[in-house]
Amino acid sequence: MLSRAQFEPACKAFARRHPEWLWVEGHHPGYGYLTRTTTHFANTSTEVLSDELEWEEDDAATGETSSPVVMVHEYIVYSVAFNVPAFYFTVHDTNGSVLSLAEIMRTSFFKYLPEGAEATSFALTAPSNSFPLLSQGEHPTLGTACWYLHPCESSRAVEEFMEEEREKLEGEERMGRWMEVWLMLVGSVVRL
Template sequence: MGSMNYEEFVEACKDFESMSSKFSDGWELVTVSEPTSSVYLKKKVSCVKKSVKYNPPGVADAAEQDKACEDGDEVVVLENGELSEIHDPSAVSEEGEGELLTYDYHIVYSIAHSVPVLYFNAYNSSGKLLTLDEIWDSIPETHKEQVLANRWESLTQQEHPLLGRPFFQLHPCGTAKLMTLALEKTGPQTISKKEGKYIASWLSMFGPVAGLVVPVEYFK
């Protein structure tokens, strides 16, 4: 029940792109003609990696802070491996200049596993790709132990199936099982495999490992 065929993936991507447009979340549906006509979703995010101490007004516990990365030119902070949106610059105490990183996220269909797969790359300000070791090191602390315990079966570098270039990939082997549990919990009538909420639900489970957080607006 947690898997989907390619036609369902295409419909879900179209719906997810429409939802993203409403929330100005930056996802775009792309069509490629070779080697076969296929679609994928993409989104770019720019972040500043720096050491900070952030105490927003009215928030006593840092764990209560929203972790999100904004599109465009707005600068956010990569704090302790997690992307944190900074609303009030006066609440930030910075150490060092920090490093500008650009994340390029792609959602691609896996024919072998019949599920969406998250591919991504990360670049520094000079355009140099981060290494696999640097990507492993950047995994948020809440996910790092689990991922690094099975690193070669969790997050590795693979060839992008549509672009033929090296990308980092979150392995899809457990996706169908996790989505089956999610659909059983919410009910198949609540999340249709042809709707953007399927993509949003899947991305909310896998995205945070790569520093990507799904806005709650998708689930309202």
């Protein structure tokens, strides 16, 4: 677990090593977050996701882009309920229109979606999971509608990865590494 007191210094240590991320102070002390904006491609065809990912990678390798660009605003915020970072995002087309979940699933942003996952207009749930993988909710600091990856199992997963490094790293360095491992886990689902 990562306490709220540890979250800010961990994020700042992470941002020093990864300058594409920016720390933003919240309106209230202790409610800051990391943010960045990335671009991805939208596939307007009706192909299934696995075919889209192959197609997107082929285009990226040749430098050809026949798909429209989408903007992804990414946020790392603190989840009070789970005592871990949570990954929030919004996806917009070049006109600024928000994409639906079905449209987001057809972009190059997702690396992995569980087979048999059920999508509604507000969530994506993997078979036999009690919590959705992806939900829609309010950004805890900005108060705007966002998508977020459900953080329920992330603390346990990060701690498993950090087990070997527990004695090697201390203080801010350990918390920065904790954030890197957490983001690596997030990166197994979405392209970061």
